[in-house]
Amino acid sequence: MSWNSSSIVAVGTVAFDSIKTPFGERERIVGGAGTYIGWSATRLGVGAGLVSVIGEDFPKAELEAMTSAGMGLDGVECPEGGKSFFWAGSYHEDMNGRDTLATELNVLADFKPVIPAAWRQAKWLMLGNIDPTLQASVLDQMEARPELVVLDTMNFWMDIALEPLKAVIARVDVLTINDEEARQLSGERSLVRAAKAILAMGPRYLIIKKGEHGALLFHHQDGELVTFFCPALPLEDVVDPTGAGDTFAGGFIAHVARIGSTDFETLKEGVVVGSALASFTCESFGTEGIRAVTGDRLEQRVKAFRNMMSWTASAVVTTT
Amino acid sequence: MSWNSSSIVAVGTVAFDSIKTPFGERERIVGGAGTYIGWSATRLGVGAGLVSVIGEDFPKAELEAMTSAGMGLDGVECPEGGKSFFWAGSYHEDMNGRDTLATELNVLADFKPVIPAAWRQAKWLMLGNIDPTLQASVLDQMEARPELVVLDTMNFWMDIALEPLKAVIARVDVLTINDEEARQLSGERSLVRAAKAILAMGPRYLIIKKGEHGALLFHHQDGELVTFFCPALPLEDVVDPTGAGDTFAGGFIAHVARIGSTDFETLKEGVVVGSALASFTCESFGTEGIRAVTGDRLEQRVKAFRNMMSWTASAVVTTT
Numbered sequence: 270m271s272w273n274s275s276s277i278v279a280v281g282t283v284a285f286d287s288i289k290t291p292f293g294e295r296e297r298i299v300g301g302a303g304t305y306i307g308w309s310a311t312r313l314g315v316g317a318g319l320v321s322v323i324g325e326d327f328p329k330a331e332l333e334a335m336t337s338a339g340m341g342l343d344g345v346e347c348p349e350g351g352k353s354f355f356w357a358g359s360y361h362e363d364m365n366g367r368d369t370l371a372t373e374l375n376v377l378a379d380f381k382p383v384i385p386a387a388w389r390q391a392k393w394l395m396l397g398n399i400d401p402t403l404q405a406s407v408l409d410q411m412e413a414r415p416e417l418v419v420l421d422t423m424n425f426w427m428d429i430a431l432e433p434l435k436a437v438i439a440r441v442d443v444l445t446i447n448d449e450e451a452r453q454l455s456g457e458r459s460l461v462r463a464a465k466a467i468l469a470m471g472p473r474y475l476i477i478k479k480g481e482h483g484a485l486l487f488h489h490q491d492g493e494l495v496t497f498f499c500p501a502l503p504l505e506d507v508v509d510p511t512g513a514g515d516t517f518a519g520g521f522i523a524h525v526a527r528i529g530s531t532d533f534e535t536l537k538e539g540v541v542v543g544s545a546l547a548s549f550t551c552e553s554f555g556t557e558g559i560r561a562v563t564g565d566r567l568e569q570r571v572k573a574f575r576n577m578m579s580w581t582a583s584a585v586v587t588t589t
Numbered sequence: 590m591s592w593n594s595s596s597i598v599a600v601g602t603v604a605f606d607s608i609k610t611p612f613g614e615r616e617r618i619v620g621g622a623g624t625y626i627g628w629s630a631t632r633l634g635v636g637a638g639l640v641s642v643i644g645e646d647f648p649k650a651e652l653e654a655m656t657s658a659g660m661g662l663d664g665v666e667c668p669e670g671g672k673s674f675f676w677a678g679s680y681h682e683d684m685n686g687r688d689t690l691a692t693e694l695n696v697l698a699d700f701k702p703v704i705p706a707a708w709r710q711a712k713w714l715m716l717g718n719i720d721p722t723l724q725a726s727v728l729d730q731m732e733a734r735p736e737l738v739v740l741d742t743m744n745f746w747m748d749i750a751l752e753p754l755k756a757v758i759a760r761v762d763v764l765t766i767n768d769e770e771a772r773q774l775s776g777e778r779s780l781v782r783a784a785k786a787i788l789a790m791g792p793r794y795l796i797i798k799k800g801e802h803g804a805l806l807f808h809h810q811d812g813e814l815v816t817f818f819c820p821a822l823p824l825e826d827v828v829d830p831t832g833a834g835d836t837f838a839g840g841f842i843a844h845v846a847r848i849g850s851t852d853f854e855t856l857k858e859g860v861v862v863g864s865a866l867a868s869f870t871c872e873s874f875g876t877e878g879i880r881a882v883t884g885d886r887l888e889q890r891v892k893a894f895r896n897m898m899s900w901t902a903s904a905v906v907t908t909t
Contacts, residue, residue, distance in 0.1 A: 363778060364778070458684075459823075459824065459825055459826055459827070460823050461823045461824060461825045462825060464823075479802065482799065482802040482803070483802075483803075483818075483820065495896070496896075496897050497896075497897060497898075497900065498803075498820040498823075498898060500803065500818040500820065503779075503781045503784075503805065503816055503818075504779065504781060505779055505781045505782060506779055506782075507779070534900070534901055537900040537901075538900055538901065541900055576815070576816075577816050577817060577818045578817075578899075578900075579898075579899075580817065580819075580854070580857040580860075580861055580898075581854055581857075581858065
């Protein structure tokens with residue numbers, strides 16, 4: 270599988286992480302939003318052209334594994350003498366929070382994403398969480414408006430670059446943020462009010478990620494707010510949630526790409542498939558879980574979501 | 590509608606609450622677990638025999654409204670000169686926590702629940718959150734084992750009466766607690782591990798209530814842990830969540846009662862119906878919301894849950 274017209278293009282970091290959780294620690298393992306998006310998309314048989322930057326310290330074997338898996342690396346720069354982006358973090362005992370122990374931007378400090386010419390008509394564009402002005406510059410480079418543009422961001426950019434962020438949000442189809450970020454961006458406590466306010470900013474769809482509490486997909490249909498909810502799969506052990514959000518986003522857009530439709534039904538499926546893929550990421554450190562996904566295992570897990578969410582409606586609702 | 594063999598029997602407080610939320614405040618309005626359970630069950634056309642205690646200060650008009658709605662009050666004592674149980678609380682700005690400002694036990698201090706003779710063969714028994722030894726004494730009074738016994742409890746009893754609590758839990762069919770209580774009771778952080786540990790204590794079903802994050806129903810089927818998840822309906826405004834858990838429990842057991850089956854499919858529906866009813870309680874102060882539920886409004890809301898949870902599975906899951 271190499272990059273083709275049904276592949277996705279994803280902008281995001283390819284980097285090293287040092288991670289400590291109650292289940293153990295790992296030093297300088299491969300991570301980054303682009304990496305997780307790429308592994309996730311390719312698990313669905315969808316090629317992923319990555320636009321990123323790495324240092325010379327990034328292992329060649331890893332790049333080969335990514336290429337073999339279906340990632341296109343023509344958009345990954347490797348400046349001479351550069352060192353890869355590095356993040357170190359430690360999760361709290363209850364896994365509900367984490368402390369950043371180190372952030373070394375390195376090559377990311379001067380990153381100016383350049384989309385390879387062959388990818389500029391991509392139909393499916395994933396703008397991972399980076400500076401919103403860079404996200405906008407990527408959109409500017411596209412020769413045709415993609416069929417679906419998904420943008421991920423975080424509170425950091427709301428704090429320091431709200432106006433550029435709002436400007437790029439207005440240009441995308443799907444915004445993915447967490448519940449606290451939705452509240453911050455909208456100034457509304459209620460997620461329903463927050464969703465209405467954010468959809469009024471431009472995107473057709475809003476995904477609010479709630480981690481272990483699942484994900485909400487919001488959309489306006491005939492002037493009404495329509496909501497889809499997908500739970501997170503309760504897991505025996507959440508070993509390391511790093512990359513779960515990026516895995517989710519990669520699976521979401523890749524599902525849309527493989528179906529080739531951007532209607533609400535397909536996006537709902539995408540949320541389920543993305544959630545199923547993210548559950549694998551949570552079960553192991555780093556990319557270990559998502560790399561090991563097979564078609565059978567994914568199918569079983571999607572079935573687990575189906576079972577968890579389905580109920581009959583045999584009863585007529587009556588009152589006194 | 591009066592009490593009959595398909596009614597539920599519910600033990601729980603009938604009391605006064607003073608409530609302050611970011612949306613306003615109410616002084617000494619009618620509340621209590623038994624009250625919410627009764628209003629909720631009767632919205633489904635299911636009679637509710639309440640076993641409780643009130644003071645002479647409890648308004649006659651309120652008792653008449655409850656009777657008209659389908660509640661049986663033969664099990665509600667009213668000791669001479671007694672004052673009703675009173676609770677006052679203030680919700681935090683983000684509604685995620687609340688402070689208790691006052692708790693006056695009054696008549697509840699000496700409450701010894703007595704099940705009226707005519708109700709001792711009830712098929713559907715809801716043990717609301719009271720002292721576990723009193724919950725056990727109610728079970729002891731039943732002349733036949735009910736088809737379904739649901740027990741609600743809270744961390745308070747885990748702190749001060751763990752052994753009596755475990756003893757009564759072992760005797761019921763469904764335990765309803767929140768996520769933190771499930772972790773406290775089991776000593777497990779993971780809800781999957783917590784569910785396994787709690788189901789091993791005796792109950793056939795476990796419901797973990799997560800408030801705005803929905804509810805999980807766990808069950809063992811052929812030795813496998815089976816999970817059903819129902820989200821909470823995202824609301825424009827959560828005005829006052831007091832009584833939402835009791836409304837949920839009342840709707841849950843009343844749905845089981847009206848269907849007349851305790852199989853997993855019926856219990857799943859019960860979780861949805863209970864969640865739909867609880868959403869009405871959250872939208873207004875006190876019992877205002879649940880009292881105003883009509884068949885049409887409930888049907889629409891159950892449909893909203895259906896829409897929020899349903900997705901097609903058009904896509905074949907494939908990998909590279």
